[in-house]
Amino acid sequence: MRLRRSAAGVAAVAVIVAVGVTACGVSTTSVTEPEFTNELAIPPLADSTVEGGVRTFDLAAQRGSTDFAGQDGPTETWGFNGAFLGPTLRAQRGEKIAVDVENDLTEPTSVHWHGMHLPSKMDGGPHQMIDPGQTWKPHWTIDQPAATLWYHPHPHGQTEDHVYKGLAGMVILDDDASQSADLPYEYGVDDLPLIVQDRTFSDGQLELTHDGAEPGMLGDTVMVNGTIGAVQEVTAEKVRLRLLNGSTARTYAFEFPDRTMDLIAGDGGFLDEPVEIDRLRLAPGERAEVVVDFAPGETVRMRSAEVDLGGVAVPATMGGHDSFDVLEFRAAEILTPAPEPAWSRSSHAEEDGLDEAEAATIRKFELEEREINGERMDMSRIDEVVHVGDTEVWVVRSKQPIPHSFHVHDVQFDVLSVDGEPPPVEMSGRKDTIYLEPNRDYRLLMRFEDYTDPHLPYMYHCHMLLHEDEGMMGQFVVIDPGQEGDVGMPAGHEGVGHEH
Known part of the structure; x- marks a missing residue:
């Protein structure tokens, strides 16, 4: 036990307002603390079927109502396979999986597999919208280390609204290292x-x-x-x-x-x-x-x-x-009783490793005023072109004194340094999203493997969802050498830009 002082029982308290007071002032975004009396809900593990070597999950985005503690009457919410949030999807490295995603809402939505390495047409970004009454059936092979990922909508300009209403859930990936840990x-x-x-x-x-x-x-x-x-x-x-x-x-x-x-x-x-x-x-x-x-x-x-x-x-x-x-x-x-945490290296550790010496390209990204590198998101524009198999360094910087959270689709990266210094402990290990402190350079090492498509892009963006919706997002495609002349948006996406 790592206790700094004896752990006394904490009595449940009546509703109070938690106000952070510091030498700099008092919080103006106070959080109301409730009585802690309600059993924690545990999202159920999603059911699946296995046929022909493919594990298939079913998700349905739907409307519902939820009884939240402290509220009078039910609250209108959205959820997957229920009224609010969604089940936890669980799969193992090497498994072929598919997800039948049904949209039972009255407006289009999408489902992005945040942190997942997969083909761009299965990524669930703003180019894979699901109309009301329709079903989207992405499928791919799990080929990355054990991790905790999540899924959520990614409709351009409406991601914040859809997530806020309740559309989100976890994904747990297992491998040989996690199963023997x-x-x-x-x-x-x-x-x-x-x-x-x-x-x-x-x-x-x-x-x-x-x-x-x-x-x-x-x-x-x-x-x-x-x-x-x-x-x-x-x-x-x-x-x-x-x-x-x-x-x-x-x-x-x-x-x-x-x-x-x-x-x-x-x-x-x-x-x-x-x-x-x-x-x-x-x-x-x-x-x-x-x-x-x-x-x-x-x-x-x-x-x-x-x-x-x-x-x-x-x-x-x-x-x-x-x-x-x-x-x-x-x-x-x-x-x-429980043992001290310990695990062995995965059998894939060597092939998963990244080497900065192999970096073929250095790209720079500056975030400011809802723009990345001076431009707002445009659904019809490819911002970056990457060659499959390449290792790259992305240098990311927020140029304004407000919070930003930078996320890259498809890859997991190593944080090499922050302003030339070793990264803080919360940035240890593989990452796909990092908090950007203003006016600091974050050097990110990543490799683009397996999947190419000169037409359907992945995203990089701020994960402060208001910022994302208002244009702080860009697009990149991964291609084979020689496909440069094929790069362009698929039919139906040309000229679809951000509405200011």
Whole structure:
């Protein structure tokens, strides 16, 4: 146990307003803390069928209503296979999978497999829209390390709205390293998926408004897996938390006030070894896995502390000064023993490795005023052309003092440096999304493998979803050498640009 002081029981409290007070001022985006009395909802593992060597999942985007704690009456929401959020898809490296995605909404949507390596036509970006009443059937082979990924809509200009209403879910990938690891493994018991999101309610309904605040709307109510004031019973000495920041704009700094955590994985899979940390910053779209120790009979809460946003102009208005409890854990009087976290290298580790010396190209990306490299997203324009098999370095910089979260589709990258210095611990291991502190250079190493298509692009963009919707996104294609003359958008996409 890594306890800095005795873990006293934490009594449930009445609704209070958590206000972060610092020398710089008082938070203006206060979070309301509920009573922690509601059992944490665990997203079910998605059912699947296997036929002809292909594992097939079924997802349906649909409308529904959800009874949120503290609200009068049901709230209108969207979800996959239910009223809010969606089931967890689980698959193994080497498996061929397919997903039948049905759109039962009254407007088009899409489903992007965030963090997944797959063909661009299966990626679920804004070029793979699903009309109402239609079914999209992407399929691919899982060929990447064990990791915690997620899925969510990606309609151009409407991603924030669709995610805010509830369309999101987790994906868990397994491989030989994860299946032989000394780690908590029982899903929903000592291996917990935690989708952390913030929302604002008005008259019992979800409210999404924009008043010019950056980096977008910050909700005053925080939920985990759709549960407000969530409580999780603990039955083991160690619990694995798969943390996903599923919010549209808020950055969190997760901590346990009286103990450390073992960081074991980032967006794209395991670190080389566990790293003991006090606090973990996660921006929208980022994931991490931590293992936490518990003592018999204790009650303890995971918090989001005041978060260092790295030199933004007014941190108090951007959530930097907010501090609030997120989830309560109640440990049983007798806990199942657990070994210290440990795992072996995957049998694919050598082929998965990246080497900066092999970098063929260096590209620079500057984010400013809803633009990347001076341009807003245009569905008809290819911004970058990449050759398959190439290793590249992308140098990414935010030129304005507001939060940005940079995500690249298809690949997992290594963060080589931040302003020439080693990256912080939360950027250890493979990543697909990183928080960009203003006016700092982030050097990202990535390799583009397997899939080529001169017509259908992947995306790179800010994962602050308001920023993405308003144009902070670009497109790249991966091609074979000699296909340069074939690069261009497919029929039906020419001239479809961003509406200012």
